[in-house]
Amino acid sequence: xxxxxxxxxGATGYIGGEVLHKFLLQYPDAHVIALVRTQAKADLxxxxxxxxxxxxxxxxxxxxxxxxxxxxxxxxxxxxxxxxLPSLEAxxxxxxxxxxxxxxxxxxxxxxxxxxxDPTKQNPNKVYSDVKDIDEINSLPDSQPHRLADKLVQTFKxxxxxVETAIISPPTIFGVSNGFxxxxxxxxxxxxxxxxxxxxxxxxxxxxxxxxHVHISDLGDLYVLIIExxxxxxxxxxxxxxxxxxxxxxPHSWKDVSVAVSKLLxxxxxxSSDKIEQLNPDQVQKVFGLPALFWGSNAKTDADLGKQIGxxxxxxxxxxxxxxxxIEIDYLKKTGYFEGELKSH
Ligand SMILES: NC(=O)c1ccc[n+]([C@@H]2O[C@H](COP(=O)([O-])OP(=O)(O)OC[C@H]3O[C@@H](n4cnc5c(N)ncnc54)[C@H](OP(=O)(O)O)[C@@H]3O)[C@@H](O)[C@H]2O)c1
Numbered sequence: 001x002x003x004x005x006x007x008x009x010g011a012t013g014y015i016g017g018e019v020l021h022k023f024l025l026q027y028p029d030a031h032v033i034a035l036v037r038t039q040a041k042a043d044l045x046x047x048x049x050x051x052x053x054x055x056x057x058x059x060x061x062x063x064x065x066x067x068x069x070x071x072x073x074x075x076x077x078x079x080x081x082x083x084x085l086p087s088l089e090a091x092x093x094x095x096x097x098x099x100x101x102x103x104x105x106x107x108x109x110x111x112x113x114x115x116x117x118d119p120t121k122q123n124p125n126k127v128y129s130d131v132k133d134i135d136e137i138n139s140l141p142d143s144q145p146h147r148l149a150d151k152l153v154q155t156f157k158x159x160x161x162x163v164e165t166a167i168i169s170p171p172t173i174f175g176v177s178n179g180f181x182x183x184x185x186x187x188x189x190x191x192x193x194x195x196x197x198x199x200x201x202x203x204x205x206x207x208x209x210x211x212x213h214v215h216i217s218d219l220g221d222l223y224v225l226i227i228e229x230x231x232x233x234x235x236x237x238x239x240x241x242x243x244x245x246x247x248x249x250x251p252h253s254w255k256d257v258s259v260a261v262s263k264l265l266x267x268x269x270x271x272s273s274d275k276i277e278q279l280n281p282d283q284v285q286k287v288f289g290l291p292a293l294f295w296g297s298n299a300k301t302d303a304d305l306g307k308q309i310g311x312x313x314x315x316x317x318x319x320x321x322x323x324x325x326x327i328e329i330d331y332l333k334k335t336g337y338f339e340g341e342l343k344s345h
Contacts, residue, residue: 017179204296
């Protein structure tokens with residue numbers, strides 16, 4: 001049997017790290033090539049992974065490096081950016097020249113279906129299913145976050161007889177990752193950090209907007225399940241039909257998250273006021289430095305496609321979501337997150 005080769009972009013990241021961790025548990029003999037930006041990151045990965053790991057130094061603009069390594073791989077995972085088009089063009093060029101079966105998994109994000117921060121343009125009852133609403137998802141306007149990247153990835157399969165693709169589009173991700181460097185997510189950690197800097201919390205208008213959520217471990221399972229299907233040559237939706245939301249439990253409101261985070265930060269003496277100010281999007285940007293869309297829109301998703309192929313979220317229940325907020329804040333506090341600059345994305 002030949003050794004499976006995986007090329008991963010974003011291996012040191014929150015998502016990429018969890019995915020690589022789970023992949024290696026299942027395929028310990030695989031050969032992994034990781035694109036990293038610095039020698040320090042290469043050393044960090046090599047120290048953490050005692051296996052068949054090769055690192056290549058470059059970034060998303062290192063198009064030759066990307067093309068060369070896509071050409072060598074059976075599986076390519078992009079967990080570095082859901083917006084960077086030149087690297088996706090390079091991946092496409094290399095993929096469509098291939099003669100052997102190859103799987104490409106793109107990490108997108110449920111921001112693609114986020115409605116608006118403007119209450120008059122919101123559609124709070126809409127829940128997007130990646131099965132029932134796939135045509136609508138595939139017709140979203142280019143102005144939606146990540147949409148241009150999603151559209152480009154969906155052309156890969158039609159340009160090749162040997163390429164399969166899956167776009168995995170997570171909503172709010174929670175939980176501490178088993179990754180090798182970045183261990184925490186974006187929306188709740190960034191919110192907590194911004195609150196500690198300003199001294200009190202906020203909601204975008206009344207905060208009655210909802211996002212779905214998924215635990216990082218369940219998200220990792222979905223990548224590995226699709227990889228498993230590909231390697232076993234089992235059918236799974238790919239190309240235009242291969243759009244996978246990942247979500248469990250019921251969507252959370254950003255007001256409830258804001259209240260929970262603020263209460264915990266007061267209890268842990270990271271702030272002294274439990275005031276929650278109702279702000280408009282411009283004020284959120286100005287006072288908290290945050291783009292309001294990710295805390296003031298609706299993005300509700302049903303992961304029907306993943307469930308159809310056998311994905312079962314195990315840690316994404318409402319109970320785990322709400323309990324995890326304290327676990328994450330404790331982890332962030334312990335690791336000095338509240339002391340440095342905001343994690344930028
Ligand atoms: N976390 C979430 O809640 C969430 C939800 C939905 C979608 N997403 C999307 O999923 C992707 C990964 O998110 P994440 O939370 O895992 O982010 P992350 O922890 O910041 O990880 C990003 C990874 O990509 C690498 N990277 C970033 N820019 C790069 C560049 N220009 N060239 C080469 N490598 C680069 C980083 O390397 P370094 O170690 O050098 O920084 C890191 O390994 C992003 O596109 C994000 O928008 C995230």
